[in-house]
Amino acid sequence: MNYFGKTDCETIDAAEMVTRLIENVKNSEIEQGNKILRSWRAILESIHSSAKNGQNIGKNLASHSRIVDLRNGILLVEADHSAWLQMLQLHQRYILGSIQRRFPELNISTLAFRLRGTTAGLSDTYEQCLMAERAKMARRYEMEEQYIEGQGLLEKPEMTGEEAYRKLPPEIRKIFDKLKVDMLTNGE
Structure with missing residues (x-):
C-alpha cells in the first residue's frame, strides 16, 4: 500500500491525487491563512511616510512583497527587490506589532525576510534539524572510519x-x- 491507500501497481489520476491531498488540509487553517493574507495588505497600506506630505509607502510595500510561510512563530516574507526588503525591515516592529494584535492566537514572534527567487525557507523545528545534522555527522564519521581502516591507519x-x-x-x-x-x- 502506498500513501494514497492503493497498491503500488494501481495508478490514480491527477484529480484524485489532488483531492486526497486537499482533504488532509483543515478548512480552519485555510481560512486563517486567507485572513492573514488579507490583513497583510491592510497592515502595510497603513504605513505612511514621516515626511510632511505623508506619502503612503505602504501601498508600494504591499505590491512588492508577500507572505510565504508561517512556521514556529516565524512569518516568512518575500520581496521582489532588496530595497523593499530594507523598507520592510525598517518597519518590522510596526508590522509585527500589528500582526500580533490582529492574530494573537498564532503566537508570531518574529518576521524573517528573503529576496524573491531565493530558496531560503523556514525549517520545521530545532529538534528535527538537530536530528538530521546528527545523522549526517554519524554517516560522515562512519565513512571516515571505513576509509582509515581501509588504509590500514587504524590500529586495533x-x-x-x-x-x-x-x-x-x-x-x-x-x-x-x-x-x-x-x-x-x-x-x-
Missing part, C-alpha cells in the same frame, strides 16, 4: 594484558611490579 589493539606487559621496557615493568606489591601490602 589485539594484545592481552600480559602481552602488553611483556612489551614494556624493563624499567617500567619494575615500577609496575613495585606499585602492585605496594597496593597489595598497603605499603608495609
Whole structure:
C-alpha cells in the first residue's frame, strides 16, 4: 500500500491525487491563512511616510512583497527587490506589532525576510534539524572510519594484558611490579 491507500501497481489520476491531498488540509487553517493574507495588505497600506506630505509607502510595500510561510512563530516574507526588503525591515516592529494584535492566537514572534527567487525557507523545528545534522555527522564519521581502516591507519589493539606487559621496557615493568606489591601490602 502506498500513501494514497492503493497498491503500488494501481495508478490514480491527477484529480484524485489532488483531492486526497486537499482533504488532509483543515478548512480552519485555510481560512486563517486567507485572513492573514488579507490583513497583510491592510497592515502595510497603513504605513505612511514621516515626511510632511505623508506619502503612503505602504501601498508600494504591499505590491512588492508577500507572505510565504508561517512556521514556529516565524512569518516568512518575500520581496521582489532588496530595497523593499530594507523598507520592510525598517518597519518590522510596526508590522509585527500589528500582526500580533490582529492574530494573537498564532503566537508570531518574529518576521524573517528573503529576496524573491531565493530558496531560503523556514525549517520545521530545532529538534528535527538537530536530528538530521546528527545523522549526517554519524554517516560522515562512519565513512571516515571505513576509509582509515581501509588504509590500514587504524590500529586495533589485539594484545592481552600480559602481552602488553611483556612489551614494556624493563624499567617500567619494575615500577609496575613495585606499585602492585605496594597496593597489595598497603605499603608495609
